[in-house]
Amino acid sequence: MLANIGNFLSSGENLVFFVCALLAIGGAIFMISYTQVVHMVLALALTFVSLAGLYVVLQAEFVAVVQILIYAGAISILMIFGIMMTKHHKGDEEEPKRPWHNGLLFVGAAALFGIIFFVIQKTELPSGEFPKFEDNTMEIGKLLFGQHVIPFELMSVLLTVAFIGAIIVAKREED
Template sequence: MFGNIVDFLSRGENIAFFICALLAIGGAIFMLSFTKVVHMVVAVALTFISLAGLYIVLEAEFVAVVQILIYAGAISILMIFGIMMTKHTKEEEEEPKRPWHNGLLFVGAAGLFGIIFYAIQKSQLPSGEYPSMQDNTMEIGKLLFSNHVIPFELMSVLLTVAFIGAIIVAKREED
């Protein structure tokens, strides 16, 4: 069993996949655990960047760049809504501490990890090298700027209008 783990970790791309996967899962867990909006947004950003790292490991560079570009804009809009439209004047009310709750969460997460690890170890996966597409980013770019140029431009206008609208709504609430 541990021989399989050593074989798995012997390749650099597997280590990168493992690190990006842990960061993505950790960012998602932190986002659900934090109570301050800024901390939640940073955790979501960590998750999105880790997902872009996973796309790079899977040789989908275009999707990785789009992941960073699109969600960087989405996170900036989320920060504007979250920070400018929430009240920060009163102190946060603390929830009553439940120490057994965190223990049960840890036991549940460890059990789920164990089940998934066991299922992966017992599954029969096909072996061999799969040829990757040569220069998939160029082919996507050709399609995007020839056949789908109008939807592409409409999406850029939509994102710009959403960003400006978020600023206007936030400023109107402030006044």
């Protein structure tokens, strides 16, 4: 099994994948482990940036840039503004006592990693040639504004309605 790990980490691309995957998993674990909301948002941003790194390794540069712009940037900033706009009293809540929590968390994460690693090693992936495009962004644009234009426009209407609904809800709470 150690020989498999050595072969896996022999190329730089696999090493970058491994580091980005560990950072994404670690950020997700920290996200659910922290009790302060600001720390949770920072761990979530780490997960988003690590996922963007995985997209770069997979040669999906457009998706990686969108991941950073929308998720790591906009969503994280929106969460931080939400935290700043709400009232928090630091002394009101008592820290829950969980003495076994960190140990069980580590055991669970290690078990999940082992299962995923075992499944990946035993899986036979089909070999085939995928068409390689010169410009991924142009091909995504052709698909979005050609074949998938209706779902794209429906998503923009849905996001606009959600934004207007959030404004109405915030206005009611203010009154």
